[in-house]
Amino acid sequence: MIIISGKPQTFKTKIKVLRAEKNITQEKLAEDIGVSRGTILEIEKGTFNPSLKLAFRISEYFGKKIDDVFEVNKGEFRDE
Numbered sequence: 339m340i341i342i343s344g345k346p347q348t349f350k351t352k353i354k355v356l357r358a359e360k361n362i363t364q365e366k367l368a369e370d371i372g373v374s375r376g377t378i379l380e381i382e383k384g385t386f387n388p389s390l391k392l393a394f395r396i397s398e399y400f401g402k403k404i405d406d407v408f409e410v411n412k413g414e415f416r417d418e
Contacts, residue, residue: 350409354382356400371395 357367364378373392380386381396388396397404 350384351381352407352409353378353396356402356407360400367396367399371399 353367356362357364364382365375368375368378371392372395377386377388377392381388393404393408397407400407
């Protein structure tokens with residue numbers, strides 16, 4: 339989890355939607371990119387933020403740009 343101004347921040351992801359479009363299970367995605375199914379579950383729930391390396395791996399898996407898979411409210415990163 340990322341902490342900004344003392345508040346935890348998470349990314350919104352489109353992984354679940356992308357998996358559904360390609361009829362891919364969490365287990366299959368996890369196996370293909372080398373992580374546990376639990377990691378995929380936690381990323382989809384927003385309780386775990388992937389490393390940049392993992393975020394790129396997931397994006398590449400779906401043939402998308404990273405910002406097409408992971409969404410961040412850029413206003414959350416401004417100092418108050």
